[in-house]
Amino acid sequence: MLLEKIKTPGLAHLSYLVGSGGQAAVIDPRRDCAIYVEKARAQGLEITHIFETHRNEDLVSGAPILAEMTGASILHGPNPEQPIVYAQTVRDGDCFTIGQLEIRVLETPGHTDDHLAYALFDTAYPDKAVAVFTGDALFVGDVGRTDFYPDRAEEVAGLLYDSLQKILALGDQAIIHPAHGAGSVCGSGMAKREFSSVGHERLNNPRLQFTDRDAFIRFKVSENHYQPPYFRLMERLNMEGGTAPPSVIRPRSFSLQQLKSCGADHLIDIREPMAYASGHLPGAMSLPVSMISAFAGWYIHEGESLALIASDEAQLATAMEHLVRIALDNVLGGYIGVVSAAAKGEKMQQTPMIDTSEVEARLKNDTEGWTLLDVRDADERDTVAIEGSQHIYVGHLNKCWRELDKRHHYTLMCASGARATIAAGWLASQGFENIDIYLGSMGAWQAAHK
Known part of the structure; x- marks a missing residue:
């Protein structure tokens, strides 16, 4: 048997590969999804099922891409807004067998209307769930945000409360596997730890200490969350099905002259903040590589072209990975050489x-x-x-x-x-x-x- 967590840095996204008896399932795959095929094949497993906990807002789902690569079935929750065109709709109580394992569907709306959790059972010990994939309903130390339906704020907060009770009913022994860890924009109070159980969360998660449904609703409605514009792009792509990422996730190398003449909508300096402030090319904005996932979607819009300015090749490669995962990957090229350009007398701007x-x-x-x-x-x-x-x-x-x-x-x-x-x-x-x-x-x- 196999249960492996695959973490996506920057987004703090967590996806999972589950396998038994020659079969495997993937829960919440990211867009650059070859990693799941590689890991499954290394274990002699064939990916037969792809489970999505919900329509993500902060990254492009890799489900349709992975299905095309493997022939696996995609399972998604009921979405009253618009059908998920690339997936089969599953509902509460549906069961799927992966070798000796069984995955049971729980409808858990609140974060989104289509949200599901998936309880994992070992059929050799069928009485209690071994684990539960909680998506964005329950995190380690926090619960999901409920601000995506402002006209129904109290209703969806109440739905999340009810969904959490359904997850808690699986029993304290169940290990929880959320879709995000600390640093994600999907919750502000997550613990840095990425392992927990239903029992531990029941005792220690501040959001699970509400025993009164109305008090929980009031708390959730009063929360402050930000929704960057790129969330709308993610929502659309995750209903229609996003395209495969570039075959080579590496920007073309630019000379300084090519950078100046490329006509990019944005010149983005991905070096560290102090490096940018000390000297940067005129017209370049600062977006350190470690902060791309959190802030690129505020300033860059769908289809806009980018040119990256970096300290080294590793920064360019990492920046491209982050951008690909949120579909802001119209990168014309990358330039390395600010320091050498300054040494040759190139005009620089400084920020005191x-x-x-x-x-x-x-x-x-x-x-x-x-x-x-x-x-x-x-x-x-x-x-x-x-x-x-x-x-x-x-x-x-x-x-x-x-x-x-x-x-x-x-x-x-x-x-x-x-x-x-x-x-x-x-x-x-x-x-x-x-x-x-x-x-x-x-x-x-x-x-x-x-």
């Missing part, structure tokens, strides 16, 4: 960094024409904020930049400076010249004001 003492002085003097702009999320700001600062979430600058005055002086801040660099880079790419970054940001502020 200021420290806590300078921020304090500007606030104290009520500096005219200057704003300390906090780009953290609303929950962070509600916890602690610097008096006199203003707030625009970093993602919302994709549109809100038009409301800002390009003649004004803005200092960008976040928790540490990383998101502030993304914000500063975006504003710079839109023609803002009088900007700087609070180095260390809230972390530095709190350290200085203990």
Whole structure:
């Protein structure tokens, strides 16, 4: 028997390969899905079933691609909005055999209307579930968000509460296998641990401590979540069926001249924030490779072309993997050589960094024409904020930049400076010249004001 977790970095997406008796099933495959075929074949298994827990919002499903590669059946929950054209609809109580294993379907709406969980049974010990694939209903330390149906906010929160009771009824012994881990945009309170059981979550998950359904609903309705524009693209592709990723996930190598003349809609510097601030090519925005999955979808739209600027080949390769998984992969090429270009006299732009003492002085003097702009999320700001600062979430600058005055002086801040660099880079790419970054940001502020 085999049960293997396949983690997708950046998205913190978790998918699974389950096998027994020469057969295998995949739960929630990602778009670049050759890995499942390779792992199954290495174990002498044939993939016969592909189970989707729900229509994902944060990545492109690889189910239709994997089905074409293997001939496997795709199973998906009932979707009242629009049928999932590439999948068979399954319902509560349906059962599927994978060798000695049995996978039983649980309808668990709330996060999405089509959401399913899959209980895993060993037929040699059939009384209790061995495990449950919980999708985005139940995480380690958190539960799924319920903000995708704003007109039905209380209803879907109540549906999630009922779905969680159904999962809990499987018994404390069942190991839980969620579709995401810590760092995912699908939940803010997930534990860094990626292993747990129904029993452990029942005792320790804060969201499962609500015994009153109405109290749970009130809590979920009051939560704050952000929905980047690319979610709509993911939803559409995951109903229609996305296309296979590029056969070679590696951008073409650009010279500096090719980079300048490529006509890309976005020049994206994927180097570390400090490297970008120290010197970058004019017109380039900052999107560090480790933050592409979280923020690319705020600034890049379907079909827009990209050119990447990196420190090395490894950064380019990793960036392409992240972009492919969210279908923002119209990458014209990649350039490595900012440092050598600067050494040859190529014009560079810099983004100044200021420290806590300078921020304090500007606030104290009520500096005219200057704003300390906090780009953290609303929950962070509600916890602690610097008096006199203003707030625009970093993602919302994709549109809100038009409301800002390009003649004004803005200092960008976040928790540490990383998101502030993304914000500063975006504003710079839109023609803002009088900007700087609070180095260390809230972390530095709190350290200085203990």
